[in-house]
Amino acid sequence: MKTPVKSLISGLAPVLVLAIAALALPAAQAQTAAPAASAAPAGAKKIIRYAFRIAETSFDPAQITDLYSRTVAAGIYDAPYEWSFLAKPMQMRPATAAALPEISDDFKTFTIRIKPGIYFADDPAFKGQKRELTAEDYVYSLKRHYDPRWKSGNLYILENAKILGLSELRKKLIAEKKPFDYDTPVEGLKALDRYTFQIKLAEPAPRFISSNFTDGSFTGALAREVVEFYGDKIGEHPVGTGPYRLAQWKRSSRIVLARNPNFREVYYNETAPEGNARLQAIATKLKGQRLPMVDEVHISIIEENQPRWLAFLNEEHDLMEEMPADFAGSVIPNNQLAPxxxxxxxxxxxxxxxxxxxxxxxxxxxVVGGYEPHKVALRRAISLAVDVDREIRLVRRGQAIPSQGPIAPETSAYNPKLKTVMSDYSLAQAKALLDLHGYVDKNGDGWRDQPDGSPLVLQYATQPDQQSRQLIEQWNRNMKAINIKIEFSAAKWPENLKSSRAGKLMMWGVGWSGGPDSDTFLALGYGPNKGQANHARFDLPAFNKLYEQQRGMPDGPERFAVMADAARLMVAYMPYKVHVHRIFTDIAQPWVVGYHRNIFVRDFWKYVDVDLEAFSRSKGAAQ
Structure with a gap:
């Protein structure tokens, strides 16, 4: 599932980065002169160590709404399907499913058969017995999103799909003030036998399975007895059938995942794109290795970029995920790894x-909402005053491209040739729009007022981290240039998220990531998604109609044309100022084998290996 993402930038100066790197270099050069380290000890664990920039919240799929908790949960729970790791274009394949789904001609009925002999990780809830995965586990886990007890942040996705009977059952039980009844049969979701379940929808949904059943952190299977055993603490006790289990957890500090001994036999068998020598070499080298290849995954929570980067340079971490843009000039000059x-x-x-x-x-x-011409003009003027090129150059250090609308690169309907006013920067046009619609200085204090004479003051929510501080400096500069007063309120990201979902924020800057289908990004503007994906609470009937129309269409030029029309409405009404699409760089240590970033596969750990001898040599050389 998809949820807002915050990007952090450290204040570490490039000169300091180079100085640190220079200090680290002699140890690396000494490898040629130092005695060779002994081979890795027999039985040594293979461990991947790295850091999240934001703390996790819960590991219960029915309650997760943030990227980082999803990343962990994706390695613990299994959805029926998964995306191939190396192939491009993306290919959906069975995970716990025995085969691809059986789909009716009208795209309303989906039948999924589960492989026998798949087992959950051991847990006290099972009272010493091995617990096999069944179709009923998926039925139960989907129903949990409808249970008001869990306050699912992803319920809107399933309700938009209109699974027959489930929303009706939920509303009925809420009206009667009764707890959700998991045993009441509904037409749209049922187990046909021990290993087969079926979903029926009220409307066609050609991408229902690929969009929702390839992410274990959303539609992964939980065992009912585990949920009942742990109750409200289920988010602290994730038990799934995936490659890893939660071994240790110090909230907001450290997460340790260990290999699940009960994980089924799965072997590395990836197909790399033609012409990509690096990925082809990885596919050849790792072919036939049993997954997962690493024994443990250690995840630290380090919010600021400087200590994360130093931990990587000091070889305390094996991976630097999303290298801070502040370091781009010294670490990847001209987008090449520095010598x-x-x-x-x-x-x-x-x-x-x-x-x-x-x-x-x-x-x-x-102040900033509404659909009247003068309110639209205000938002468009603010957008025109945002100097995106300067933001990319100074804050993002060139690691982004200007956006032309809500549809992201690497997704189905993205048009790299599109040009809209979303990326335009013109103070003259911004001032003219404001003047034309009555946003002028009426009291002589130097700041523009609203057409009715009341003060015009923007309130922008932000976070107390380095990149957020740099971004609000740009906002302050941009708004000062058109004489609009803007104030900032800083809070921790989870606090802002809570306020945003409740509709309490006037403005907030966030990121949004999603899957291969562009629907994920149009969902930002769909009216019924208010308080979920739709943080702006945009609700335009013309847009809603187009969004619903494209959702029921098969992929192809006709659908993409409808999506483009919907995106144009979002640009015109400007509920979101879409700044950029970000470009990221990961850096891995030499002993990490097979590292690749598939942006649609969260749990990459099971596809990488660690060369223990290379790791031991590095440690020996550094001593």
Missing amino acids: IYAKRGMQMVRYPRADVAVSYFGMENP
Whole structure:
């Protein structure tokens, strides 16, 4: 599932980065002179160590709404299907399913058969017995999103799909003030036998399975007895059939995942794209290895970029995920790994993320919201005053491209040739729009007022981290240039998320990432998604109609044309100022084998290996 993502930038100066790197270099050079380290001890664990920039919240699929909790949960729970790791274009394949789904001609009925002999990780809830995965586990886990007890942040996705009977059952039980009844049969979701379940929808949904059943953190299977055993603490006790289990957890500090001994036999068998020598070499080298290849995954929570980067340079971490843009000039000059790091054998993987970085306007806010011409003019003027090129150059250090609308790169309907006013920067046009619609200085204090004479003051929510501080400096500069007063309120990201879902924020800057289908990004503007994907609370009937129309169409030019029309409405009404699409760079240590970033596969750990001898040599050389 998809949820807002915050991007952090450290204040570490490039000169300091180079100085640190220079200090690290002699140890790397000493590898040629130091005695060779002994081979890795027999039985040594293979461990992948890295850091999240934001703390996790819960590991219950019915309650997760953030990227980082989803990443962990994706390695614990199994959806029926998964995306291939190396192939491009993306290919959906069975995970716990025995085969691809059986889909009716009208795209309303989906039948999924589960492989026998798949088992959950051991847990006290099972009272010493091995617990096999069944079709009923998927039925139960989907129903949990409808149970008001769990306050699912992803319920809107399933309700939009209109699974027959489930929303009706939920509403009925809420009206009667009764707990959700998991045993009441519904037409749209049932187990046909021990290993087969079926879903029926009220409307066609050609991508229902690929969009929703390839992510274990959303539609992964939980055992009912585990949920009942742990109750409200289920988010602290994830038990799934995936490759890893939660071994240790110190909230907001450290997460340790260990290999699940009960994980089924799965072997590395990836097909790399033609012409990509690096990926072809990985596919050849790892072919036939049993997954997962690493024994443990250690995840630290380090919010600021400087200590994360130093932990990687000091070889305390094996991976630097999403290298801070502040360091781009010294670490990847001209988007190439600097020789000082290349000589150490580090690996660089650069990739566009299917995401958008946006600032939204609360459409129900009396100052910036509304659909009247003067309110639309205000938002468009603010957008025109945002110098995106300067933001990319100074804050994002060139690691982004200007956005033309809500649809992200790497997704089905993205048009790289599209040009809209979303990326335009013109102070003259911004001032003219404001003047024309009555946003002028009426009291002589130097700041523009609203047409009725009341003060015009923007309230922008932000976070107390380095990149957020740099971004609000740009906002302050941009708004000062058109004489609009803007104030900022800083809070931790989870606090802002809670306020945003409740519709309490006037403006907030966030990121949004999603899957291969562009529907994920149009969902930002769909009216019924208010308080979920739709943080702006945009609700335009013309847009809603187009969104619903494309959702029922098969992929192809006709559907993409409808999606483009919907995107144009979002540009015209400007509920979101879509700033950029970000470009990321990961850097891995030399001993990490097979590292690749597939932006649609969260749990990459099971596809990488660790060369223990290379790791031991590095440690020996550094001593």
